[in-house]
Every structure is written in C-alpha cells, then in structure tokens.
Amino acid sequence: MGTILILNKFMKDLEFPLFKTKIENSPKFDLTDVKQRKEYFELKAGEEIKKLKEYLKENTFIVYLLGKKNSGKGTYAKMFKEVVDKDRVEHFSIGDMIREVDKELKGGEKKKELINFLEKNYRGFVPLEKIIKSLENRSTSKLLPSELILALAKREIAKRGRKAIFVDGFPREMDQVSYSLFFRDLIEYRKDPDIFVLIDVPEAVIDERIKNRVICPLCQTSRSLKLLPTTEVGYNQKEKEFHLICDNSECKGARMVVKEGDQLGIEPIRERLKTDESLIKRAFSLYGIPKVLLRNSVPKNKAKEFVDDYEITPEYSYEWDEKNGKVKIIEKPWQILDDNKVPCYSLMPPPVVVSLIKQIVEALNLT
Ligand SMILES: [Zn+2]
Secondary structure, three states, rough: OHHHHHHHHHHHHOOOOOOOOOOOOOOOOOOOOOOHHHHHHHHHHHHHHHHHHHHHHHHEEEEEEEEEOOOOOHHHHHHHHHHHHHOEEEEHHHHHHHHHHHHHOHHHHHHHHHHHHHHOOOOOOOOHHHHHHHHHHOOOOOOOOHHHHHHHHHHHHHOOOEEEEEOOOOOOOOOOHHHOOOOOOHHOOOOOOEEEEEEOHHHHHHHHHHHHHEEEOOOOEEOOOOOEOOEEEEEEEEOOOEEEEEOOHOOOOOEEEEEOOOOHHHHHHHHHHHHHHHHHHHHOOOOOOOEEEOEEEEEHHHHHHOOOHHHEEEEEEEEEEEEOOEEEEEEOEEEEEEOOOEEEEEEOOOHHHHHHHHHHHHOOOOO
C-alpha cells in the first residue's frame, strides 16, 4: 500500500525541467522564416550541431519519441533532421509505415512481395492469414500485434540504409515499452546508442491546436486561424467570419475549412491521450537508457528568465477595417493553462529543438 502511494505521488510530480534558451542581447529572429531559423540555430546551438555532424559521419543512434498525440513529435524530428544533417538523420513514423502497407495490400506485385516477406520474417501468436485479413478490413481502432509492427519496421529501416533514426509511434502500447529496449538489436543496430525522448505538452495546447485547425480542400495543407495563419486572411462580411486563403498558388485562392470533428478538440482522443501519458510515465521510470526531456510550455512568470520573446508562440486575432476594406491582424503571446492550471506560454518548435540538440549531445557524451 505504502509503495503504491509513493509511486503515485512520484508519477503525479513527474517534472520536466525548464530549459534555458535565452541569450543576453539576442537579435530578434522570425522563426517561421527558413533562412532566419538557420541563423538562430547557429547562434543558439552552433557548437553542438557541429559535434553531431562530426559524430554522424561514422556513427548513428536511435531515438524513441514519446509524447501525446499531436504533441509535435514529427515536427521536432523533422526540424532536427533539417538542422543537423538531412542525409544522415531519418524520421521514421510507424503510422506512415502502416499507411504504406495498406496501399501495398491493394494488390499486385507489391502485395506478393509483402506477404512473401512476412512469411519469412513474421513470428507471433496470431496467424499471418488472420493478420492480413484484419489489415485488409481494418478499422483504425483495431490494433496490430507488436510482433508484426516489429517485423515491418525491420524491413522498412533496412530499406533506408544506416542512418540515425527518430522512431515515431513505437512504443505505442504498454507491452511495447519492453520491446523497445531490444529494438536496436532487432534491427541490427546493436552497438548504437539509443535514447528515449519524452515530450511534455499541456493538453490545452493540443486541444486548441485541433480546434483551430483548418485545411485546404484542394491540397490538404493544414494551418491554424489562431496559431499559424497563411499570408492572406479573408473576411466574409455577410457571415462576419474570418478565414484563411491557401498559400499554394495552384489552389487559386481556395478558402481553408474546418475538418469535420475538429471542433470537438481532444474529446474524441481522450483515451489515446491517457495511454500516451502512461507510456511517458513508464518510460520515465526506465533505467539503463538515457532520457531527454522536452517541454513545450514555460510558466509565464519564468519566461523572461528562460526564453527570448520571439521563441514564444504568438496567437493571432483579426478585425475588419471597414474604412480601408482590409483585415487587420493582431498578434500577441499565446497564453494557456498547463495541466496543473499554471498560466504558461507555449514555445515555438525551434527552441524545443535547441533543447533536443543539446540534450542529445550530452546523452551521446560528445563533450
Ligand atoms: Zn491548397
């Protein structure tokens, strides 16, 4: 009884430390601009990036990304790749892999190859025929056995050649945490260091990201009226409503729209978020494997000390300027309450990636 209480208390207090990215007298950068972002990384993590580039010439590593759904795992991994080494780093998403497999199963040569591969490489408790069947008529809620995911991941990683990989989407269930401890052996990366990267994002951030998301009906690009507008904002005078115009010139001014169900925010994914939280806690308590802790938010009263103003995510609101017939855009720091109801700011992806880069350098002992 006593042990359980202590454990519960520990889990409740699972604290992600604040990471200082503030530099005295830093010039102001527009972090949405590719060129300025490059200069920003050079200033804030130039030395560490150099060390990683050098390391990656001969070596690799494996990172397991663990964060709640929509916490930005893919964004961080892709930005790390962009900044550190496009050719030697790979973002490997299990979700994307399964979608690819779904396509292969549509038939033809590829389907034959896939089944052939699985007949040779799959070992598990569910017969292969049954798995193929369930893959073919799968509803998204139905889980695939871990043994199958691992066999497919091995095939996919072998295709890409030897690179540092950020695994996104594994472990996805509690039983997979133990598998991940042996993952590098399974994919024949035996000697390469592996690292758990745990991401802490307030649920309010995830909720608002979903609720404000809009997509282009033509090219499916996703943006946010509140958090990530396009260059042109439109206004419908009759409905008194603002909307984004897709930036893609091929879409010829298409009006971006809310996706069905997004207005519900995190409600439909609550169960998923709970599982994700347990996974993070489980990984947090692992021994013998380095852990990198990333936080998306910084308490309002600590912001001045830890981050530069331009590292905070802005929120946008709009007013209709009747006289000039123009939309007026108002920008201010986006404030949310974190899971403990503390007023916080949410960070832009680059400062989180600075923290990722520096902590990975440390985990790899490149000092
Ligand atoms: Zn478009």
